[in-house]
Amino acid sequence: MKVCITSTGPNLNAEMDPRFGRCQYFIFVDPESMKFEAVENPNLGAAGGAGIQSAQLVINRGVEALITGQVGPNAFTTLQAGGVKIVTGVTGQVKEVLEKYKKGELASLAQGPTVGAHFGMGMGRGGRKTAPSPPSAVPSVPELPSEEIKNLKETARQLKEQLNKITERLEKLEGKK
Template identity: 30%
Template sequence: MKIAVPVDDKRLESGICPSFGRTPYFLIFNTDTNEACFLDNSAAASQGGAGIKAAQAIVDAEVNTLLTPRCGENAEEVLSKAEVLIYKTISGTAQQNIDAYRAEQLLPLNEFHKGFHGHEK
């Protein structure tokens, strides 16, 4: 199965990007092969609807589980329709979060924020 994580850098040791929709990259980790690849997030430059576009990229990459610190309502709608599970990250690197997820230490994310409508927070 595939796990996606929004990351600041293209490294497994990268910190988690606080924004899902506007993260520069997604780490896609395949637990069957233990292979990691990085996806440029083209949604980062969107004027609006970044969360929807980023979620679309996750769905298109056939990801099963997303680990993210937070996520907007629209992105959540796309992900849940596509049956992608969402877990809340903890402090630490992307690798540490993947390990924590595999050790069943992460909790499902169940709070979703409204869009920022172009007002970056």
């Protein structure tokens, strides 16, 4: 099993970064062997879409579970569609959080995004210039299979809609319409 934890530093002694899409580092770790790889977040300074791009990076690494503080709606949808279990509202030192996860002391799945759309924008990146809010205190609860099916179908519908809009925009820009 491979787990990803958002981090402020490149090792297990670092504190967790509460942000997902714009965290400083992703720590990819095997909880059994404790072997890990720290990867600087290439999307930290992205003008937009940092959450989705970070979610794709996590999915492409074969991660089964993500542990972070907060996840926006687009990243949440992407991670969920990629089959990644999402644990939110977590703070602390990376190695301590990992130990809690191994002991089953962390909830296994977030119900939904913990921050609104465009939450990561701001703070000098052209957004609302507001400080981040504290992590959500809402506990994570596993979904029933019927709820998961419904949510995955809705996610697929939204992704198809987004893809259609992107395709239309590309065609317009390329002069095909």
